[in-house]
Amino acid sequence: MRTVRFRVTGPNDPVQALLKRVSSIDDIDRVEEVADMGSHLREDSTSLNLPDDISQTDFHDIEVHALSDTVARAVKREVERAARDLGLVAEFVEEW
Numbered sequence: 001m002r003t004v005r006f007r008v009t010g011p012n013d014p015v016q017a018l019l020k021r022v023s024s025i026d027d028i029d030r031v032e033e034v035a036d037m038g039s040h041l042r043e044d045s046t047s048l049n050l051p052d053d054i055s056q057t058d059f060h061d062i063e064v065h066a067l068s069d070t071v072a073r074a075v076k077r078e079v080e081r082a083a084r085d086l087g088l089v090a091e092f093v094e095e096w
Contacts, residue, residue, distance in 0.1 A: 001029060002072035004064040005096065006079055010088035015060050018082040018090075022064060025074055029065035034096070061096060 008015050023031045066072040076092065083090040 002066045002069055004066060004072050004075045004079075004092070005062070005094065006064075006090050006092045007059055007061050008079075008083065008088050008090050009059045010083075010086070012058065014086035014088055015058075018079065018086055018088060019062065021082045022062075022075060022078055025066075025071065025078060027067040027071045028075070029067060031062065031064050034061050034063050 008018060019031055019033075022028070064072075064075050066075055079090050079092075082088070
């Protein structure tokens with residue numbers, strides 16, 4: 001089994017749509033958000049009322065367990081495609 005780890009930045013509804021698309025891939029054991037699901041607001045006083053400052057966007061740490069290397073590659077392709085389609089940012093990582 002291969003684990004694909006990635007961080008997605010963006011509003012919750014498009015992130016959930018991305019997770020649904022990834023979950024629909026055959027031979028996925030599980031898709032799970034593994035980190036703090038709370039808001040990650042800036043902790044300084046330089047807020048300019050940007051989307052990150054007013055909780056319209058967040059980041060999500062996701063793990064996908066794929067049953068083979070081929071499926072893991074398909075997961076990465078789908079995450080990249082879905083992020084582009086949904087206006088999200090995705091970053092793949094080896095470990096948290």
